[in-house]
Amino acid sequence: MSAQATAAVPSPDVWRASQVRRRWSGWLFYGLAVVSTLMGLVMLGALLFDIFTDGARQVDWHFLSNYPSRIADNAGLRSALLGSLWMLAFTAIIAFPLGVGAAIYLEEYAPDNWLTRFIQLNIANLAGVPSIVYGLLGLGLFVRWLALGRVVLAGSMTMALLILPLIIVASREAIRAVPDSLREGSYALGATRWQMVRQTVLPSAAGGILTGTILALARAIGETAPLITIGALTYVAFDPNGPLDIFTVLPIQIFNWVSLPQKEFHSLAAGGIVVLLVVLLTANSLAVYLRYRMQRRLQ
Amino acid sequence: MSAISRRRVLRAAGFGSLAVAGAAILAACGESEPVATQASAEQPAASQAMVAVTPAADQLSGTILVDGSSTVGPISQAVAEEFQKQFRDVRVPVGVSGTGGGFKKFCVEETDISDASRFIKPAEAAVCDENGVGYIELPVAIDGIAIVVSQQNSWIGDSITTDELKTMWAPESEGQIMDWSQIREGLPNEPLLLYGPGTDSGTYDYFTKAINGEEGASRGDFTPSEDDNVLVQGVSGDAGAVGFFGIAYYEQNAEVLKALQVDGGAGPVFPTTQNILTGKYAPLSRVIFIYVSTVAAERSEVQTFVEFYLKNAANLVGDVGYVPLPAQMYDLALERFTARKTGTVSAMEGVTDTPNSVLEAWKAGA
Numbered sequence: 001m002s003a004q005a006t007a008a009v010p011s012p013d014v015w016r017a018s019q020v021r022r023r024w025s026g027w028l029f030y031g032l033a034v035v036s037t038l039m040g041l042v043m044l045g046a047l048l049f050d051i052f053t054d055g056a057r058q059v060d061w062h063f064l065s066n067y068p069s070r071i072a073d074n075a076g077l078r079s080a081l082l083g084s085l086w087m088l089a090f091t092a093i094i095a096f097p098l099g100v101g102a103a104i105y106l107e108e109y110a111p112d113n114w115l116t117r118f119i120q121l122n123i124a125n126l127a128g129v130p131s132i133v134y135g136l137l138g139l140g141l142f143v144r145w146l147a148l149g150r151v152v153l154a155g156s157m158t159m160a161l162l163i164l165p166l167i168i169v170a171s172r173e174a175i176r177a178v179p180d181s182l183r184e185g186s187y188a189l190g191a192t193r194w195q196m197v198r199q200t201v202l203p204s205a206a207g208g209i210l211t212g213t214i215l216a217l218a219r220a221i222g223e224t225a226p227l228i229t230i231g232a233l234t235y236v237a238f239d240p241n242g243p244l245d246i247f248t249v250l251p252i253q254i255f256n257w258v259s260l261p262q263k264e265f266h267s268l269a270a271g272g273i274v275v276l277l278v279v280l281l282t283a284n285s286l287a288v289y290l291r292y293r294m295q296r297r298l299q
Numbered sequence: 300m301s302a303i304s305r306r307r308v309l310r311a312a313g314f315g316s317l318a319v320a321g322a323a324i325l326a327a328c329g330e331s332e333p334v335a336t337q338a339s340a341e342q343p344a345a346s347q348a349m350v351a352v353t354p355a356a357d358q359l360s361g362t363i364l365v366d367g368s369s370t371v372g373p374i375s376q377a378v379a380e381e382f383q384k385q386f387r388d389v390r391v392p393v394g395v396s397g398t399g400g401g402f403k404k405f406c407v408e409e410t411d412i413s414d415a416s417r418f419i420k421p422a423e424a425a426v427c428d429e430n431g432v433g434y435i436e437l438p439v440a441i442d443g444i445a446i447v448v449s450q451q452n453s454w455i456g457d458s459i460t461t462d463e464l465k466t467m468w469a470p471e472s473e474g475q476i477m478d479w480s481q482i483r484e485g486l487p488n489e490p491l492l493l494y495g496p497g498t499d500s501g502t503y504d505y506f507t508k509a510i511n512g513e514e515g516a517s518r519g520d521f522t523p524s525e526d527d528n529v530l531v532q533g534v535s536g537d538a539g540a541v542g543f544f545g546i547a548y549y550e551q552n553a554e555v556l557k558a559l560q561v562d563g564g565a566g567p568v569f570p571t572t573q574n575i576l577t578g579k580y581a582p583l584s585r586v587i588f589i590y591v592s593t594v595a596a597e598r599s600e601v602q603t604f605v606e607f608y609l610k611n612a613a614n615l616v617g618d619v620g621y622v623p624l625p626a627q628m629y630d631l632a633l634e635r636f637t638a639r640k641t642g643t644v645s646a647m648e649g650v651t652d653t654p655n656s657v658l659e660a661w662k663a664g665a
Contacts, residue, residue, distance in 0.1 A: 067380075068376070068380075069380055070373065070376060070377040070380060070615075070618050070619055071618070231394065231396070231404075233366075233392040233393065233394040234372065234376075234393060234394050234395045235372070235375075235376040235379065235392060235393035235394075236392045237379065237380060237383050237390075237391070237392075238383070238390045238392075246362070246364075246392055248392075256395070258526070258528065259369070259526050259527070259528060260373065261527065261528070261545075261547045261548040261550070261551040261552070261620055262551055262620075263551065266528075
């Protein structure tokens with residue numbers, strides 16, 4: 001034993017050289033990690049700079065309150081913005097209860113058997129299915145079979161399918177993070193399982209659930225492919241007046257402007273992207289704020 | 300209950316409010332009298348220039364669904380924009396699913412008007428017939444296809460012949476014609492790079508028919524894009540590139556592109572508005588259409604919209620980068636619409652989509 005140890009100790013020179021080498025590789029890895037981080041930031045910065053220099057001056061009340069037009073100076077994205085908000089509202093109404101319900105079942109009720117594991121595996125896989133596939137599903141299921149037509153509700157249901165796996169995964173994480181001691185305490189006070197879930201688990205997990213839902217909705221607002229597939233329109237010069245009305249959304253309006261030959265419309269598209277980014281960032285900051293508030297309340 | 304009738308029933312339930320509105324219009328249109336439009340006095344300058352159509356603005360309501368070609372889309376959008384300024388209760392959304400995608404919806408009564416950058420194909424017409432959808436074919440403008448090269452291209456000169464274009468684009472050139480020196484005597488050994496619209500577009504269909512003699516027949520090794528601005532980028536950045544797309548995209552990018560005169564046998568012709576209108580820029584200018592469903596044309600708001608379209612297209616197509624038809628063609632088209640003349644002139648032998656050919660087919664009774 002001691003002979004082995006003596007043999008394993010290198011001479012001081014070898015040890016020093018190895019230490020220098022190990023330090024260097026440590027620094028190298030540190031450098032690579034910093035560069036990777038900066039890469040993302042620089043790209044985002046360049047994108048934002050490019051969009052804002054071109055687009056920010058387009059965004060004013062006129063731009064938000066007018067319908068699209070063949071004359072660039074008169075054009076706005078009112079119908080697209082309203083369409084996006086309508087669609088987002090119904091997507092949330094549909095996806096939130098379904099997603100959270102599924103997460104509660106899987107975490108609190110489901111027995112640990114092959115069926116549950118099969119469902120969990122599939123939900124994880126669904127999160128990675130390309131969005132166009134959901135578009136085709138929505139076209140077949142909601143537009144044609146349910147005969148809803150190419151309306152806001154069909155778009156919302158398709159988007160709800162798309163983000164359901166994201167909400168379920170995020171909600172399960174949040175529910176799982178609730179310490180078992182809280183559940184046991186609840187049971188010890190005589191709570192039923194439903195009382196325990198409602199009064200102990202859900203309030204504790206609410207911050208995480210809301211954050212996950214809002215981030216999932218933020219993804220839905222930027223999606224274009226599924227909506228083009230189900231047949232959202234391109235030129236709409238009226239306000240959608242409910243879930244059963246035809247509609248367009250911001251990404252489609254932006255796409256339409258980008259594909260026109262006139263350069264003025266390309267600037268309008270940049271303006272549209274600014275509006276889309278503002279909506280997205282607002283949603284994300286809301287998520288951060290909610291999580292902060294919920295966490296503070298728990299403590 | 301069959302699948303189709305179930306679908307109709309459900310649809311009717313879903314659109315209950317629209318159906319009620321539609322019934323109200325049908326009731327109202329019976330008593331509509333020719334009245335000068337009341338709305339015109341309060342319209343902004345742009346729409347005052349519009350030609351008025353007969354029904355009063357407040358007598359019409361409803362939704363007119365337009366879908367189809369992305370080439371025709373901007374024209375329909377411009378007309379819809381002006382129409383909705385006068386008829387505030389009529390909604391005219393416009394989709395751009397492509398000419399083929401538009402007919403798929405049109406022939407199953409999902410839309411009222413289909414934008415088309417080419418004639419309806421026999422296969423599409425068969426679906427329409429099967430579903431009992433009659434269609435009225437109405438030309439609305441002329442679109443020229445520009446042949447463009449980069450401004451860095453120093454060897455091509457000012458013009459190109461249709462035979463040279465065929466050498467470039469023919470199906471058998473795939474993998475064979477890769478170099479400018481193979482196109483014309485005396486051109487340098489520079490690589491030839493081809494750019495064109497995607498194979499789903501009506502522009503591609505038309506170009507291949509006009510140059511290669513068969514719709515959809517071309518070599519496959521070119522760079523396609525559904526977004527013409529991408530083609531502009533591609534062609535302008537490479538001295539050896541050549542591409543084709545609608546002239547509006549050339550005109551907006553004339554500082555980085557060079558459009559070639561095209562020689563179809565009668566000498567080189569540049570794609571100017573005048574040359575496209577007179578038909579001298581042949582064979583790369585074509586008539587583009589709207590197809591109106593006879594079922595939809597019974598609705599007074601659709602009828603008014605189509606009349607407004609044909610009366611005002613001449614003023615509006617220029618705004619969005621196209622060439623208006625000769626004035627008499629709009630008048631004749633209006634007559635055909637009033638007479639509800641269905642079918643396509645392309646069913647006649649030898650008819651092409653030049654303004655003159657369509658005119659002659661009309662005169663021959665098509």
